[in-house]
Amino acid sequence: MSRVTIAPEEDRLNAQIAFAIEIDKLKRVIRRNHLIDGSRRENSAEHSWYVGTLAMVLGEHAPPGTDLQRVVALLLVHDLVEIDAGDTFIYDPVEVAAQADAEKAAAERIFGLLPGDQGERLRELWEEFEARQTPEARFAKALDRFAPILANHHTEGGTWPLFKVKASQVREKVRIIEEGSPSLGAYALELVELSVARGHLSE
Amino acid sequence: MSRVTIAPEEDRLNAQIAFAIEIDKLKRVIRRNHLIDGSRRENSAEHSWYVGTLAMVLGEHAPPGTDLQRVVALLLVHDLVEIDAGDTFIYDPVEVAAQADAEKAAAERIFGLLPGDQGERLRELWEEFEARQTPEARFAKALDRFAPILANHHTEGGTWPLFKVKASQVREKVRIIEEGSPSLGAYALELVELSVARGHLSE
Numbered sequence A, B: 001m002s003r004v005t006i007a008p009e010e011d012r013l014n015a016q017i018a019f020a021i022e023i024d025k026l027k028r029v030i031r032r033n034h035l036i037d038g039s040r041r042e043n044s045a046e047h048s049w050y051v052g053t054l055a056m057v058l059g060e061h062a063p064p065g066t067d068l069q070r071v072v073a074l075l076l077v078h079d080l081v082e083i084d085a086g087d088t089f090i091y092d093p094v095e096v097a098a099q100a101d102a103e104k105a106a107a108e109r110i111f112g113l114l115p116g117d118q119g120e121r122l123r124e125l126w127e128e129f130e131a132r133q134t135p136e137a138r139f140a141k142a143l144d145r146f147a148p149i150l151a152n153h154h155t156e157g158g159t160w161p162l163f164k165v166k167a168s169q170v171r172e173k174v175r176i177i178e179e180g181s182p183s184l185g186a187y188a189l190e191l192v193e194l195s196v197a198r199g200h201l202s203e
């Protein structure tokens, strides 16, 4: 990036701008799943917008007391490590196992572009999301899992038949949704069973 | 959309899901400006993620007391009306004038998909953003204007030479940034002058 100023008090802004330029790359990380109209695969930036906005729309399905603004923050940063580490297909166990180290290194580099205090704070959001130990992280992860099920259900199975994903595997992911939101979990399970009944997802 | 449940108490969730399915379309609204690597034009969903995340990163450049979580919320919903009304190119006065009615009708329809109270709340966020009467809306709008200037500066002028935009027009947009954040306004002005000096933006 070009450093347009040299005054030391502006180093902080320059670091933030370097980060801003870097994270634009998330728009070029392509996920397995498709848009709901089936027209193309989704990228991780628009996915992050989608689930962040879902947090505002579906927030009443989180346990009482969940800090929804923190859920939004978790979701906006949750995929940034994919800029280096790529998207992980959650139904591929080999991919999932190899991913942890790559994502840790990515977090080091990408959040490291920010001023120290700020990089630390954003990195903590990412770690909180991954750990799923808070109601906020569990609800955020639930939305992250809910969105592809919604899209697949509305695109005749979408990535399920394409990657030979079985109903039992999807039901396992539904459990993660239930942990964050019982009502969204129940809804997701209905979508799964309907998809099975329609022949878009096999047992 | 398919209504997977019929119990009346689940009508609320069904309305929220109908909205969720509808707003996926924002991923197919294509803006004039390009990604920072110049590889393709940006869509309004990934743009909304980008500026929402910038609010978290550049928040300290908002006036003291600005509610940054509200800024994020404003930015996540600010472009939803484009699903019906399309993106407006801010340097085309004819387009800008024609847009207001179309966006109002779009807001009516799209936010109207939600349960009444919730649709009202999200619509108010969009109206607040557009009116720029609060520090939150002014800062949100500043980020919305800042992002394309950053991208154009880093893609040899990007949409500026492409659509014959003049430096004086961009300096006018910089004033909107200044109103939301004096320091980001000053930074944007430096980018503009640098772009002029490099021959990527003409007087």
Ligand SMILES: [Ca+2]
Binding pocket: B079, B087, B088
């Ligand atoms: Ca716009």
